[in-house]
Amino acid sequence: MKTYLVMIGRTDNAWLNAGVEEYYKRIARYAPFEPIVIQDIRRGASMPEKVLKDKEGALILKQLSGGDILVLLDEKGRQMSSREFSVFVQKQMLAGIRRLFFIIGGAYGFSDAVYQRADYQISLSKMTYSHQMVRLIFAEQLYRPILF
Template sequence: MKTYLVMVGRTSDPWLNTGISDYFKRISRYIPFQDIVIPDIKKAKNLSENLLKEKEGEVILKNILPGDVLVILDEKGREFTSRQFAQWMEKQMASGIKNLWFVIGGAYGFSPEVYKRADFKISLSQMTFSHQMVRLFFAEQLYRSLTILNNEPYHHD
């Protein structure tokens, strides 16, 4: 199974980029992994929130194939403990799916089309974080889940 993390827009803070890159390298030691950054939509400031989400959604969905699993990180999604998320990942890996897509949306969330296509919604917290911070938090949790599944000492209960 190949795992993708799709992110809308660039991360502008160098310290965040450093942390995110570090976790991406760690993740790649365990599973086939690719990060995809969707460039900011041109002239986004001239678009309504709904039109911006629609344009971002079109780019998000263009690579998702039938049979791929699409997981969106959304404030209304299911919350997991780290161990629960590791168990969820293990089920996905054992299910025989070819591609697992995680998507972190832009500042305004997702279009109705992305919500409709999503197989799962996951929330990292009831708190609100910037979509740039979510990249680091999710990368760390994905890495943590893989260390849990490999019985490595990174995670402590």
């Protein structure tokens, strides 16, 4: 199984990039993994939030094929402990899933089309994190199941 982490926009913080890249390297040592960064869509003053989410959603969905599993990292998703998340990832591996996609949405969340396509929604916490910090937190959590 190959795991993908799809994100909207780049991170400019060097210290954050260093941490994220460290976990990406660790993950890739044990399992096929690929981060995918989708370029930010510039939101002009006249662009409604829904239009922005729809454009980002189209770019996200473009990454997927028919049998792929799509997991949204979303504040409304199911909360799991690290062990529960590890079991979740292992179940996907044992189910013979070829490609597992985790998605970090843009600042305004996901489009309706992405929600409809999603197989799962997971919340990392009741707390709110910046989309940049989620990259590091999630990469660390993704690394854990690979070790068990």
